[in-house]
Amino acid sequence: MHDIADGRRAAPAPRVDEPTSLGNPVKGRPMWRATHRRGLSLLALFALVLVACAGEGATGPTEAGPTDDGLAGLGEAAEGEAPDESSGEDAQLTVAGGGAGSGVYLAAGTVAEWTRTRSGLDHVRMTAQTTGGLIENVRLVEGHETDMGFGASSQMFQASRGEGPFEEEEPYENLRALFPAWEASTQVVTFDPEIETIADLEGKRVNLGPPGSSSAASAEVALRAAGVWDQVEKEVQDWSEGVRLMQDNLVDAFFVAGPPPFPAVQEAVAVQDRDARFVPMDDVIPDILQEHPEQIEATVAADAYGGGVPSEDYPSVGYLAFLVAHADVPEDVVYDLMESILTDEGREYMEAGYDGFATGFANFPGFEALEQAGVKLHPGAVRYWQDQGEEVPEAVIP
Numbered sequence: 001m002h003d004i005a006d007g008r009r010a011a012p013a014p015r016v017d018e019p020t021s022l023g024n025p026v027k028g029r030p031m032w033r034a035t036h037r038r039g040l041s042l043l044a045l046f047a048l049v050l051v052a053c054a055g056e057g058a059t060g061p062t063e064a065g066p067t068d069d070g071l072a073g074l075g076e077a078a079e080g081e082a083p084d085e086s087s088g089e090d091a092q093l094t095v096a097g098g099g100a101g102s103g104v105y106l107a108a109g110t111v112a113e114w115t116r117t118r119s120g121l122d123h124v125r126m127t128a129q130t131t132g133g134l135i136e137n138v139r140l141v142e143g144h145e146t147d148m149g150f151g152a153s154s155q156m157f158q159a160s161r162g163e164g165p166f167e168e169e170e171p172y173e174n175l176r177a178l179f180p181a182w183e184a185s186t187q188v189v190t191f192d193p194e195i196e197t198i199a200d201l202e203g204k205r206v207n208l209g210p211p212g213s214s215s216a217a218s219a220e221v222a223l224r225a226a227g228v229w230d231q232v233e234k235e236v237q238d239w240s241e242g243v244r245l246m247q248d249n250l251v252d253a254f255f256v257a258g259p260p261p262f263p264a265v266q267e268a269v270a271v272q273d274r275d276a277r278f279v280p281m282d283d284v285i286p287d288i289l290q291e292h293p294e295q296i297e298a299t300v301a302a303d304a305y306g307g308g309v310p311s312e313d314y315p316s317v318g319y320l321a322f323l324v325a326h327a328d329v330p331e332d333v334v335y336d337l338m339e340s341i342l343t344d345e346g347r348e349y350m351e352a353g354y355d356g357f358a359t360g361f362a363n364f365p366g367f368e369a370l371e372q373a374g375v376k377l378h379p380g381a382v383r384y385w386q387d388q389g390e391e392v393p394e395a396v397i398p
Contacts, residue, residue, distance in 0.1 A: 085250075091333045094127045095323075099210055100379065101267065103356045104134065104150050107181060111352025112324070113126040118349060119340040124333060132306045133213025134321065135165055144326045152214045152257075152372045154319040157294035160374035165217065167231030168212055173200030176378035176398065178323040178338055180366035182259045182356035185298035185318040186218040188242035188279035189268050190253035191246060198226035198284050205233040207242035207254035214319070215239065219255035221292060221317075239264035247271050251379040255281060257318065259356035260304040269305045278310040281317070288317050295319060296371065320358065320369045325378050327398070334380025342384075371395045 027234025028203070074136070094117075112128040112163070117119060129146055131137055137149035138159050143159040160163035185229040188198065201223065209215025216236060233240070235251055235343040242254035243264050256262045265390070288295055298318035300310055323389060325334055340346055350357040365385050370377065376398040385392050 012143070017139075019143030038089045043054060044304055048111070055067055057239040062295045081141050090122075091122065091330070093147040093333070094129045094268060095126055096129045096140050096146045097132045098133045098137075098150075098213065098236040101238055101243070101264040102133065102213070102215075102256075103182070103262055103354060104137075105130065106263065107150055107356065110357075112196040112352055113353070114346060114349050115337065119337070121336055122341055122346065124336060130214065132210045133215065135217060135304050138172070138175065138324075139212075141165075141324055141326050142174050144174070144328060145354055146326075147201060148178075148325045149326045150173065150321050151322050152184065152319040153369045153375075154292070154294040155214060155217065155321075156324070156375045157373040167251060175324050175375050176327050176328045176329075176371050176379055176381070177366070177375050177396075178325060178334060178381045179324050179342065180360040180363040180369070181321045182354075183298065183318065183320055183359040183363055184214065184258045184315075185257075185260070185300050185316040185358075186222060186281065187256050187260070187262060187265060187300060187314070187316065188219075188222070188281065189246075189256070189276055190251060191268075191271075191274045191276060192252055193275075195253060195279050196220055197282060198279060199228055201209075201226070202228040203233075204252035205235060205250070207235040207237050207245060207251045209236065209242070209257070211236050211253055214257040214306055214321075215255050218257040218317075219287055221295070222255070222281060222284055225291070226286040226325065240267060243267045243271070247274065259359045261355070265305055265309075269307060269309050276305075276309055278314050280314070285315060285317055292317075318364055322366065322370070322375075325374070327379070329379070329380075331378070331380040331383065334378045335384050336380075338381060338384040341386075367392050367393050367396055 060254045093106050095111055096103035098321065108128040112126045115124060115126040125170065131140065131149070134150060135151045135155050137146070138151040138155050140146040140150045141151065142159065152198060155164070156172075156175055159166045160176065162169055162171045193250070206219070223232055235245065239254070239256055240263075242251065245251040246254055247269065254264070256264055265276070276321040284295070289297065295317045296319060298316045300314035300316060302310055302314075341350065347357070347361055371393060375396070377392065377396045379398060382392055382397055
């Protein structure tokens, strides 16, 4: 099952000179770099100016910080070399997020901004990277095309077994979890009052979300459970574009997967003279849970979006998302990041930037979900959780 949700059909990850919406130019090759603090040579400085100008000319000013934050590798240290504060080296990291209109887009930007401006970790710098979503993120982290990213427990379950969108690949072995980031639910939204079940989407045009996203994967699961997958006209636009298409009557409904309030759903609820409503999933939930043990039961609370949307508690299915890192990211870097992000001040900042983080923090430490997904903790995370007094199960220790 990977004709739509497979991240390999998504647009490639940004390459150098391709700015992201959340940050600055980032490389599409393995992102672990070490850069020296000593002054750049004239040649490196000239390269810095060229890249910064190319990025600004493409999209204008960026949001995640100074234009040199994503320019790893201009120093003299080799790729894969761990930071060494005694020698004055910095850790240059990227964190994979999502596209505009998604919660993961906000999450990655918030983590990168905290690390860059509030963490006090002078030896760690981070840039957020826009992607197609969580499936693509898992693939990028596994291949070390990015250092960190947000991944769904359901997709990591599939990746560790070579199933679903990963069925043509070897089982993944390099994903290492840090902490639960949010609890997600599948949400199906429409302006059409005659769409009362998932099966009613037969013959309709539906935006699934971008290829490589958990939204697209969740949409496929739900539509197949309703038996209408082949009868739906599919769009695979990003989340904000899905809202615009529905507002212009070019699609009849759209799917998202994430914790409420999901930004695209908020956009739909805010459309004047149109009444956004949730399409009930009750009739497909039992089949989904039977066929997909990696999914969990979830509920969107009544009035989660204000204005009586949804009109009552909305039963759904979902997953637990984690911040994950490649196994080769140094232990001390991961430990330092967690020690900074998971302070009271750090958590408050995370929730202010993306309120979905509150649902992840409520699921700490998330060991059971990792055991089910077949994913190990990062060694830096093992040390952090043990220092917090948590008994870490052997099954999640690498």
